[in-house]
Structure formats: C-alpha cells, structure tokens
Amino acid sequence: MKKTNYILILAFLILVSCNKRKKEIAIDNVELIELTDADQNERKNSELDPKLIYVKDSLRREKVKVLESKKKLKTSNDFYNAALIFQHGRDSTDYLKALNFIKKSIELDSTRNKWLFAAITDRYLLSIGKPQIYGTQYQKHGIDKPWRLGEIDTTKVSDDERIEFGVETLEQQREKVKRLNKEGIN
Numbered sequence: 001m002k003k004t005n006y007i008l009i010l011a012f013l014i015l016v017s018c019n020k021r022k023k024e025i026a027i028d029n030v031e032l033i034e035l036t037d038a039d040q041n042e043r044k045n046s047e048l049d050p051k052l053i054y055v056k057d058s059l060r061r062e063k064v065k066v067l068e069s070k071k072k073l074k075t076s077n078d079f080y081n082a083a084l085i086f087q088h089g090r091d092s093t094d095y096l097k098a099l100n101f102i103k104k105s106i107e108l109d110s111t112r113n114k115w116l117f118a119a120i121t122d123r124y125l126l127s128i129g130k131p132q133i134y135g136t137q138y139q140k141h142g143i144d145k146p147w148r149l150g151e152i153d154t155t156k157v158s159d160d161e162r163i164e165f166g167v168e169t170l171e172q173q174r175e176k177v178k179r180l181n182k183e184g185i186n
Helices: 003-019 030-044 050-070 076-086 092-108 115-127 159-164 170-183
Strands: 137-139 147-149
Touching: 030 050, 030 076, 050 076, 076 092, 076 115, 092 170, 137 170, 147 170
Parallel strands: none
Antiparallel strands: 137 147
8 A cells, every 4th residue: 555545544544533522421420329318318217307307408409409500410310319309399499390300310211210200290280289190199187187199180191101100090099098097107
C-alpha cells in the first residue's frame, strides 16, 4: 500500500473516533440509596415518633431536591428512589413531584414494577380532593374507627389494569378491608 493510503486511512480512523459520541455509564446515586434505605428502615421501626419521621422525611426531600438541581439523578433506580422519598410528603405538591419521578423511572426502565406509580397516583388524586383510581390507599379516621378504602372511581381503571400495575382487584381490596378490621390492625 502506498504511504498516502496509510495516511488517509489513519486520518479517517482519527476522524471517526473523534466524532463518536462517548457513552456515559450511569450508576445509581449512592447518597440517594442511603436516603431511601433510611426512609424505609424508619418505617419498619414502630417505636419511632411519627413527628420525628415527619421531620426526617422533610430533610430527605430537601436533599433530593439538591441532588436533582445538581443533575445527580440519572438512572431508573435514582428516579424510583426519589419518587419513594417524595411519596412520603405531606401535600399534593410533593405527590406530584413523586409522580413525575416515578414516570421518569419507568421511562428509563419499562420493566420496572409499576405499583409505586399506582400508589402515588392514588395518593395525589386524594390529596387534591378527587377519588383514587387504582385502590391503593386505605384510610382510618381515628383510632376507634374502622379501616376503609379511600374514595375510589371504579370506572377509570379495570381490574386487568390494576393487576398489570401490581394492584389488587376491587374484590381483593374489599376483602383486605374486612381482614384489616377483623384483625384490628392499627
């Protein structure tokens, strides 16, 4: 081969390698994993004061906001964890943010379990005075009061869709209410 051919091939390879987009490998945010672990572990400890959990939840949401503002949420797991933290918020603004996070998580990984999407959707709808549509939110209005399924519009989502999202059917939800009240679970 002629020297000019080698130079042309070398120039072509350099040009191609310079034009290739470098793929960034995203890894799950460790700080967000730790925040989520703390969130979940505190909920398993029945001895913790609910007021203390409320304060810690608020601090975690603020930390997630900082991570989001610094563009540190990159993976499906990051957005899932952020959604999990925000769904423990106290108002529709927090729930809507959680809903946006879980949508992004599912967009990045369509195989993700969608139960959290259903739960956040229901929580958000109830927080703005509308009935839930999946049936994930159970309520008890007072220590001596029975459990009940939060107000639900049964026409918006079919049982097949509930199953697809990992939610119990309407009949299973009704049975769950009976079981909760029979067992006297607070």
